[in-house]
Amino acid sequence: MSSISDRRYTRxxxxxxxxxxxxxxxxxxxxxxxxxxxxxxxxxxxxxxxVWLQTRAEEGRTSRVRFRVVTAQRDSAAYLxxxxxxxxxxxxxxxxxxxxxxRLNTGYVTAEVLHQPQATDGRTLxxxxxSSQGVAPFSPVIAPEGLxxxxxxxxxxxxxxxTWAHPEFRVSAYTVGGNALGVVAPSTEGGSGExxxxxxxxxxxxxxxxxxxxxxxxxxxxxxxxxxxxxVVGTIREEAGWERVYRLRPAANPGSVPHVMVLVGSRQPDxxxxxxxxxxxxxxxxxxxxxxxxxxxxAQAARASRARRDSLIRSSPMLGGAPxxxxxxxxxxxx
Amino acid sequence: xxxxxxxxxxxxxxxxxxxxLQFYLRPRLGSARVSPDFLLIGLMLLAMRSGPGAGxxxxxxxxxxxxxxxxxxxxxxxxxxxxxxxxxxxxxxVFFADNMLVNAGFVAVGLWVRDLLVLMxxxxxxxELITQLTLYSPLQAxxxxxxxxxxxxxxxxxxxxxxDS
Numbered sequence: 001m002s003s004i005s006d007r008r009y010t011r012x013x014x015x016x017x018x019x020x021x022x023x024x025x026x027x028x029x030x031x032x033x034x035x036x037x038x039x040x041x042x043x044x045x046x047x048x049x050x051v052w053l054q055t056r057a058e059e060g061r062t063s064r065v066r067f068r069v070v071t072a073q074r075d076s077a078a079y080l081x082x083x084x085x086x087x088x089x090x091x092x093x094x095x096x097x098x099x100x101x102x103r104l105n106t107g108y109v110t111a112e113v114l115h116q117p118q119a120t121d122g123r124t125l126x127x128x129x130x131s132s133q134g135v136a137p138f139s140p141v142i143a144p145e146g147l148x149x150x151x152x153x154x155x156x157x158x159x160x161x162x163t164w165a166h167p168e169f170r171v172s173a174y175t176v177g178g179n180a181l182g183v184v185a186p187s188t189e190g191g192s193g194e195x196x197x198x199x200x201x202x203x204x205x206x207x208x209x210x211x212x213x214x215x216x217x218x219x220x221x222x223x224x225x226x227x228x229x230x231x232v233v234g235t236i237r238e239e240a241g242w243e244r245v246y247r248l249r250p251a252a253n254p255g256s257v258p259h260v261m262v263l264v265g266s267r268q269p270d271x272x273x274x275x276x277x278x279x280x281x282x283x284x285x286x287x288x289x290x291x292x293x294x295x296x297x298x299a300q301a302a303r304a305s306r307a308r309r310d311s312l313i314r315s316s317p318m319l320g321g322a323p324x325x326x327x328x329x330x331x332x333x334x335x
Numbered sequence: 336x337x338x339x340x341x342x343x344x345x346x347x348x349x350x351x352x353x354x355x356l357q358f359y360l361r362p363r364l365g366s367a368r369v370s371p372d373f374l375l376i377g378l379m380l381l382a383m384r385s386g387p388g389a390g391x392x393x394x395x396x397x398x399x400x401x402x403x404x405x406x407x408x409x410x411x412x413x414x415x416x417x418x419x420x421x422x423x424x425x426x427x428x429v430f431f432a433d434n435m436l437v438n439a440g441f442v443a444v445g446l447w448v449r450d451l452l453v454l455m456x457x458x459x460x461x462x463e464l465i466t467q468l469t470l471y472s473p474l475q476a477x478x479x480x481x482x483x484x485x486x487x488x489x490x491x492x493x494x495x496x497x498x499d500s
Binding site for chain 1: 354355358359360361362363386387388389391392394395398399400402403404408409410411413414417418421424456
């Protein structure tokens with residue numbers, strides 16, 4: 001009995017196997033169009049849940065990849081945004097330097113300031129230009145705001161500048177009104193000495209009002225005339241009957257400048273025009289605004305014609321407006 | 336005496352689980368050439384617990400699914416899986432099919448043979464065939480066998496049945 005069952009069982013298995021094999025071979029040798037249609041039909045009907053599952057999985061995978069890409073882009077943008085304010089500031093500063101270079105008639109070289117991580121940074125600056133660019137000891141160093149210092153020593157590719165904050169720095173200077181002449185040096189008054197200058201040797205009879213601009217006088221042959229040095233902000237001391245010493249707010253801060261200009265070659269006797277005062281800058285700004293307004297005459301004409309057309313429409317009943325005589329009545333009725 | 340109804344349902348659940356893994360997890364695993372073939376695991380485990388006829392039918396159906404979903408030559412997958420399912424069920428009598436490592440080995444060999452048959456019947460060129468059979472198929476076979484072992488360990492009691500007994 002058992003052997004008969006086994007034989008039946010084996011026969012059934014063989015039949016199933018041969019059937020499956022035949023179907024597979026039929027599929028293998030069927031025309032391509034027919035098999036594509038068959039596969040398409042299966043995908044649309046029985047296999048549709050599996051296709052849906054696979055689609056979701058694929059979406060999940062690509063979403064993850066997209067998420068990674070977006071995250072990387074966001075991180076890059078955040079990283080760049082960190083540098084945006086400093087880039088803007090540097091850009092603004094370079095623009096100022098460019099404007100100054102157009103106004104200067106003397107020879108100059110631009111230099112990067114290589115700041116040193118020390119407390120004395122600001123008294124001396126290491127510059128990225130040297131004797132091969134024409135820089136020599138005692139060449140003046142300026143920034144768009146005013147005087148920075150003077151070159152102390154040079155090598156072929158670099159140089160060291162002594163800034164106005166250095167205890168040995170001196171520059172002959174005069175006030176813009178021309179009523180006082182003196183020597184500017186770093187302030188030695190305790191506490192605030194590091195960040196301010198003093199104008200010494202002003203005769204006791206010459207008083208200088210607060211806010212007066214102090215420029216280099218050109219005496220001594222080191223600094224050209226007319227470079228802003230600072231602004232008078234107060235009196236430090238008076239030596240009775242002899243001299244007054246004034247405190248100055250420096251025009252340029254050597255501790256924060258990233259770029260400077262070193263004046264080389266033949267010296268211009270007066271650089272005052274290269275450093276226009278606040279009032280001059282304001283005049284220049286107003287002038288440029290006036291020029292822009294004049295250039296905008298086309299836009300003005302268009303505005304005027306638009307206004308005329310609007311007023312015509314408002315006053316013409318045929319164009320949907322109310323005549324001028326009706327307007328007060330209309331206004332009354334709305335009130 | 337046939338297997339209890341509860342055990343058959345448990346086996347069906349495992350097969351559904353493997354089907355879900357094949358279509359939901361496998362696309363997320365990176366390279367399809369070496370990621371585990373969960374459908375083949377299901378086929379081998381089922382065939383080794385049933386008769387050759389059932390193994391052949393299961394192989395044919397799984398092959399049909401793969402032929403419908405992959406752009407290879409239609410019928411190649413059905414033929415390969417039918418042969419693999421049938422001979423896996425027959426091979427059970429020759430080897431110690433209750434041993435888990437033997438089961439995993441069956442899965443690895445089955446996958447490699449399946450690949451060989453599919454590649455040959457699909458008319459794959461010689462270079463690709465050699466690369467696939469000597470590099471990717473053995474790798475995929477090993478990974479699939481490892482997953483099969485994991486499934487067997489996890490559902491050990493559910494697989495200790497003979498559907499044709």
